[in-house]
Amino acid sequence: MILPLHAAIRNRLRAVLDELYGLEPATLPEIAVQSPPNRALGDLGTPLAFELARRLRKAPRSIAAETVAALGPVDGIARAEAAPNGYVNLFLDREAFARRVVHASGAAPPEPAAGSAPDAKVIVEHTAINPNKAAHIGHLRNSALGDTLARTLRFLGAPVEVQNYIDDTGVQVADVVVGFQQLEHASVADVAARAAEPAFDYYCWDLYARVAEWYDADDDRLTMRTRALHEIEGAGNPTAEIGAIVAERIVRCHLATMSRLNVDYDLLCWEGDILRLEFWTRAFEVLKQAGAVHLQASGPQAGCWVMPLTDAGGADPEADGGDGVPEARAKIIVRSNGTVTYVGKDIAYQFWKFGVLDRDFHYRPRDAQGSGRPLWSTTSTPPAAGAAASDGAAASDGAAASDGAAASDGAAASAIPAASGASAESGRPASPPPFGRAAAVYNVIDTRQSYLQQLLKDALAAIDRPGAAERSVHVSYEMVALSHATARMLGYEIDPGDQRPFVEVSGRKGLGVKADDLMDRVTAAARKEVAARHDDLDDAEADRIAAIIAVAAVRYFMIKFSRGKLIVFDIEEALSFEGESGPYLQYAAVRATNILRKLHARDGIDEAALAAALDTLPGTPLDDPDGGELWGLMLEASRLDEVADQAVRALELSVFAKYAFGLARAFHTFYHRCPVLAEERREVRLWRAAGVHYFLRQLTRALDLMGCEVPPRM
RNA sequence: GCGCGUGUAGCUCAGUUGGAUAGAGCGGCCGCCUCCUAAGCGGCAGGCCCCCGGUUCGAGUCCGGGCACGCGCGCCA
Structure with missing residues (x-):
């Protein structure tokens, strides 16, 4: 886990800048710690000298050189280097780092970590499918995003409550x-x-x-x-x-x-x-008390209780009321016949989530x-x-x-x-945990509801709960449509007037790929692949493995696109288990498992024995030229917490998926270049095994955050 | 009309709060199973990062103005 190291580096750099230039830490922007494009340049790097060049009226190169000279010893850092172009690059103490991550036992609970997730309770609402028909692939995107977000927040140490409306x-x-x-x-x-x-x-x-x-x-x-x-x-x-x-x-x-x-x-x-x-009755009182809604006396909305709109929302083309003066647009919350709109019910629910409704x-x-x-x-x-x-x-x-x-x-x-x-x-009812009353709320809902989600924030702001408004987050995402080929396969004729390269899923038309059908098809395809590779599996085991693979295939597919991107779902593409896919990640994990299992069977070396043996072995294999492969794998594996933190901050789970893919790819490369079992030098063999072990632990955790498991074989 | 989103390789997409040489998968072509599982690996080809202007030491990324496409904007839910 690398975030603590980032923090230590930032702290030291801030202190150095204060000593050297009298720059108060509070006046400095966040110091970026990033990965250099090439490991020969360093393990970590920072462009801080560029940022300070103007303020200090100094060339970035000099700032970098002076910073490096003044850095002094930093725990975990072997040396620092000022690159000619002005970067400050850092080289980790590989041996110390590797020993630490290997010793952190896989059995221990994951270090809750260091991320920017809140420590007060957060609610994640996702799925929320209308309970009138089977779930389809569009719903799957929602659930995959929501569940992965919830898992990642938990990983970062936040107490999470998942609600399904x-x-x-x-x-x-x-x-x-x-x-x-x-x-x-x-x-x-x-x-x-x-x-x-x-x-x-x-x-x-x-x-x-x-x-x-x-x-x-x-x-x-x-x-x-x-x-x-x-x-x-x-x-x-x-x-x-x-x-x-x-x-x-x-x-x-x-x-x-x-x-x-x-x-x-x-x-x-x-x-x-x-x-x-009657949550609404109470919410209405709260809104009226705060003056957030008012009864419209005249105009087309006469008799309605309305909430003024911020500019972020939609617009009413007829808003100017014919007199040339634009009327303040307002959203109707209670109709003139006294009934509450959908928005009102949603506001009541959102109020409850934040504990501002004294009702449960x-x-x-x-x-x-x-x-x-x-x-x-x-x-x-x-x-x-x-x-x-x-x-x-x-x-x-x-x-x-x-x-x-x-x-x-x-x-x-x-x-x-x-x-x-x-x-x-x-034999008696357990008492429920304290639901609601959250510090932050993430609503995973597709982008078509952004307008309404904005209204919820407006309502919270209007009753003078700016903090809640701020932490009322709409995790929006684009819809899942069908490719022409897949729509045709389902027996639908494409409207020739429609120029769009996709066909929108429509519950009303019964047009869509049902979630269970998709899972069945993907599972069947996975089963065929597994059976082709292993003829000794009994049916139950093959089924179990196929199911595990199918979950990864489907969930990874739903996560790998950034959320603002429309997914044009194509069944053939979803059935592919090669390249950037869930099964690719699982395959890397299975290969790692096989190496460790065989090492154990042949040499009797298990996790504990490995850690113990490394204590008396020099860390030189990490520095070998071909050890660069090993070191690179371990360093990349350590970035899990950094990436999880970034994914949550950006509400972009695809960065997490991409990271996991990159990590798996790094391992596949390592696998081909650096044999473990066949390696004759003992220290190299054991250090490689340690690297494989650490990689497997981290990838397994990454898969778990995406709701995926590692199959026993594949 | 207004709001939100998207525009990067033939196709589908990444590109981290502005940073080092713009990457991946698929598709195409050429290689690699006597070797821990070829659901894998290596290599080649493929780019006015939609356009114009601006900010900056530095822009695919930020700002302004366009263009194209998608979605949304009801006393529906």
């Missing part, structure tokens, strides 16, 4: 309910029965598309949607019951899908609970996740005193209404008993 009372659920009632003429019992069958999410995928077509055929039918929406919000009627069954069962499907990809959560937040517990959900435990992390759900029902938090007790809660029906389904449910999670073992 469930819009169980929205239009999309209402549409499927309308489908059941109008197209299928299904009763509550019929829906419950169908929901208990496998692939309910696939069924709803098609039903939703059928409803959309049905609406298109006759606009009057949209009144059915409006009515269903109201009935669902009202609860205590068959429509609401069907809605609850659909949402609950689809959420289970989504959780199962995400579990395949090693994505998990701490809390499911149901919109229905926000409504029933009730909570109930849900079935454990594949990862073992406890999962909780919001509920509107207070825990009944004395009674276990059974499904029966929660039955009045709309969100839980379908538990009875869902419990009879064993297909997608895991092997974990269907009893309510944490309460099952102890």
